[in-house]
Amino acid sequence: MAYAEQAETEALHEPKSFLTKYIWSQDHKVIAVQYSLTALFVGLIAVVLSGLMRMQIGFPGSLAFMDASAYYQAMTMHGMIMVIYLLTALFLGGFGNYLIPLMVGARDMVFPYVNMLSYWFYLLAVVVLLSSFFVPGGPTGSGWTLYPPQSITQGTPGVEWGIVLMLVSLAIFIVAATMGGLNYVTTVLQARTHGMTLFRMPLSVWGIFMASIMALLAFPALFVSAVMMLFDKLLGTSFFMPAIISLGQQLDHQGGSPILFQHLFWFFGHPEVYIVALPAFGLVSDLISTHARKNIFGYRMMVWAIIAIGVLSFVVWAHHMYVSGMNPYFGFFFAVTTLIIAVPTALKVYNWVLTLWHGDIHLTVPMLFALAFIVTFLVGGLTGLFLGNVIVDIPLSDTYFVVAHFHMVMGVAPVLVVFGGIYHWFPKVTGRLLNDTLGKLHFWITFLGTYAIFFPMHYLGFQGMPRRYYAYDNYAFIPQSAQELNAFITVVALTVGVSQLLFVFNLAWSTFKGKPAGGNPWGAASLEWQTPNTPPIHGNWGAKLPVVHRWAYDYSVPGIEQDFVPQTISAEELEQMRQLSAGTRAADVKT
């Protein structure tokens, strides 16, 4: 029997108590909110850490507690939290959990219990990570890449407890991500409703689906490196640790390969960029199509581009290692693959622009964020072409040019999509709209602010300002103008950081006091906007699952007055709509 029919006939296990409804919930929507709120909470901590770092760079010595150790600890935690615990968790655990079942017409994830466990493991990972702020020596300060031998050698902040907690937390996170990923992939493969073919799925689902597959294959590399480094640290093995003299003492390690760690780390690390980017690509495609009232341009191409990017992202990892001393021929190979991956990526950008072409563009807050994403991703992507070339990368390596590049392409750009996505789907989650004025204010400060922060960093990088330095004063090669620019960046960074409170306030206020949104405030065609209740109740669809007759992008269909056709409208119903529209037009002509 087909899955959808079975899902219809089975009794739903309604949660009875407050505990099973909101805490130990197995409902994908509640788990999505749990994931999102936790991720946003740790994200705010990471924003505070970046503010502390910027204070030290812009106004050296202004914070008494900000010594070199504290700076490196803040930097490490900022990077790791943003990449793993905010972006990965929010896109897959938050958006993935909420949107996949609703967009494919399922009642829930296929393994709800495992889904619940996934969140609680994620929360445990976060608790373990944050607990490192309170242990002797504090969190690790080895940089978010955790390169050995430095990360587990005396002299690095957090070498006793911090690094162990970081590695354990990562291992727990990977277990959580695996449980989540298995759910997302299996749900997409198995639980789609009647008529929801793979090529009728919204691009959001495609992006999250592909990113989940990549996460399942790439996270084991981080797990392997974390376990092996834990062995080196706790049991004295020499997987990664070479013979080394530390503080005048010969350590017991010998023969280990730090480069091996780098290969393992980046075999995870580069796909990780796309684990964050692909869901962003998918979500932004849906935002652009909905708010430009145009079908997405080149849907099939967009899907194949997502798949191509996913596959190619596994063969580009060593472009992060051009200066590691690896075989030069490797550099040539990885430069070529890196440039090839620009092709499907550029294709997506073209298709977004062509979707906008002659569209009925509504400059709503989600659309503003989506448009800002395209521009930001383009800038970040173009500097990626510079850094992908070995000969350009070598002089720019470890400068602020790199900092600017990756913040633009995988920091700001995905975060803009996160915001756009939240403004777009918040009405479905709560039944209320976020405040528009606050939203626009938040958008302009964030968008212009992040440009003011990261654009100048390209110039600082060209000037040779190295990254990862705790203090930049008293270096002859760093001119005074760079110091002034640093002070400017810090002021803007603090402003942008504080302005995020607008967003937090808007979320809290609008949840209870926001304008009622109705079921489909944006006039969107995809399935999640066609639920019988808003917010959707447990089981999502009432007695009958929806039947899908078309793709998710039927906007501004010629001959139809309503400028969108929901996925649930059949050909006969569409014909009726067409006749009705013709009748209305004829009546208009008469009057």
Add this chain to the structure above:
Amino acid sequence: MNRLLLKNADGADPNGSWSRDPEGIQSAEGANRNQTAKIGLRLFLVVVSSLFFLFLLASIARSQMSDWLPLTEPLAPLANPWQLWVNSAFLVLSCIALQWARMAARQARLNATVIGFVVGGVFAIAFLAGQFWVWQQFVAWGYFVASNPANSFFYLLTGVHGLHLLGGLVAWGRTVARFLNRVPLPQLSASVELCAIYWHYLLGLWIVLFALLTSTPQTYEAIARLCGLR
């Protein structure tokens, strides 16, 4: 070309080649719910494969460093790995018993299913005990986890494999408890089936690990060359 592109993008032509409902390449009706758990398990096995593939690649890369002392040298613990052969036999018997239980469950023979399933789990426990015994032998011979990278990888790989089997035994134990609670067979046959698939995979994985752990340095070198790690 550009005009055609923009005309398509315009949406002016509802039949424009790039703007149609792409329909689908796969019918959504084909999905069978009974397959869902199996698909989930198989996906999980892909993840485990990725994990062990990377562990093995790391061990081959590390083996090419000069300080690697092979465990298969004369007088080293794996020069004659008879204990590992015994353990392997336990795991093979475990898989046979589970496969028998799986086939009996399909034919709705309750007693045979229970016997096969329980015996399968007991042999798996024997395998784990045997692996632990090998570890003790290593320690008794002075082959500690940190004394050489070859030892480190031996403990690591057998340990992670054992942990996966232990995880399987948790699922096995839960199913046995449900048998004891007289849950009807049709509700349990899926669990028996999943356990059998998982066990067979872990046997296959163990054969690969066994082969690699008892390989000569020349084999390691050949694989390393093949992978471009040398």
